[in-house]
Amino acid sequence: MRTAISSEAREVARAAAQWLTLLESGEATDDDHTRLQHWRSSDSRNESAWQKAQLLRQRFCGLPPTLAMATLDRPDLARRAALKRALGVAALVPAAWLISRQLPLDVWRADLQTSTGELKRLPLADGSSLQLNTASAANVDLAKHRVTLVRGEMALKVPGSVALTIEAPYGRIVVSRSEVCVRLNERDCRVSVVSGSVQLQPLHGPMMTLQAGQQVSLQASGVGPVGPFDALLPDWRSGVLMAQNQALGDFLRELSRYRSGLLRWDPALENLRITGSFRLDNTDRVLSLLAASLPLEVQSRTRFWVTLVPRKNIA
Structure with missing residues (x-):
């Protein structure tokens, strides 16, 4: 791999x-x-x-x-x-x-691409709708009713009964009268069903059905445990990054996907907790909001080199 x-x-x-x-x-x-x-x-x-x-x-x-x-x-x-x-x-x-x-060249040659921080919504000729998240790429072949996720994350909504199959490195997701989000990570592929139901065909193991509100990880060894997915919460499809009592380190790792350049933070900030909804179209503003609500400071060497450090106590 x-x-x-x-x-x-x-x-x-x-x-x-x-x-x-x-x-x-x-x-x-x-x-x-x-x-x-x-x-x-x-x-x-x-x-x-x-x-x-x-x-x-x-x-x-x-x-x-x-x-x-x-x-x-x-x-x-x-x-x-x-x-x-x-x-x-x-x-x-x-x-x-x-x-x-x-x-990789397969990303270069992909039919659809987004750069870092870019979100793109694309209506398909068959009436389906495809969204690409930041730094993502996909190939679309409607003649074969197939969409291939090459990199990153996508959402696919298929309103009709004619199914589209999402090809991913760890298996296939058959989508019909449903909406699904698929995120390709380094070692797995996360599948989250927004509405309807989808059929999973892992590389290893039996086929299974995943219902709305469910989420699973496709891996090289098969399908991981099924977990809950709250489809009512706003997410990247709405241009929003949500946090619910989340560790700041996890939040920043997710936020960094939408920023060009280097985002670092002091390890002392890793386990601070954060809750809120943040617009993804201005990540500099997100960092400013973090500085206003948490005991940290934003240090910018350049627009593309930002470090978060604990706020100094001023007597």
């Missing part, structure tokens, strides 16, 4: 590849160079990704820089143009390779 890569690592790798491609295009301005330097210095992970991109460029470029420059200085315009094109391709190869190491 492919090792899961964090959304932060994917964002950093993608940014490094984009910067590399821009510089190699020859169209980067002085302002672009300044912004690149700021990006590199704002986070040690950015600098590390940039150095890897540069190293890959050197490995993939077949010509030494001195030879390339000498050739470009020759008056043969056709030769210069051909070499520029070759260098452009050579620059794009490590950029694409760098991203593909962090973001």
Whole structure:
């Protein structure tokens, strides 16, 4: 099974590849160079990704820089143009390779995708409705009545009697006249039935029916125990993150799925309790609300590097 890569690592790798491609295009301005330097210095992970991109460029470029420059200085315009094109391709190869190491090709090629923090609702031609949560990807093949969850989380509502089958790494979910949420985690696939009932076909074990209000984990070894699911509570489908006397650490791990960059917190904050409903369209505001209601402070090195620490007592 492919090792899961964090959304932060994917964002950093993608940014490094984009910067590399821009510089190699020859169209980067002085302002672009300044912004690149700021990006590199704002986070040690950015600098590390940039150095890897540069190293890959050197490995993939077949010509030494001195030879390339000498050739470009020759008056043969056709030769210069051909070499520029070759260098452009050579620059794009490590950029694409760098991203593909962090973001698998099956995600790149998916029919439907969302970026970090993006939520998307899509009506399907058969009358069904599909929603994608943050950093998710899915393929849709209505001719075969099939939806494949490639990454992340989705909700599928099928109002008619013609079933759609959700393909996931650990089994299949057959949806008809029902609504279901499916979340792909590193080691399992969580299935939550919002309305109606669905048929589960695990890779191992017998088929089973899951009713509205029930939730289960599909795993490589089979189906986990059935638990309750409160479909009446607002959740990501409504753009809301709910917490009911939840440990702050668990809440922040969930919130970080909707933020680009790095979100850290002092271990002393891990077991603080939190209750409330929080809009997902402004995670900075969520952090401000946490600081206003809990004994913590928000420290921002940059927009993409935020740390929560215990609030200092002022005499």
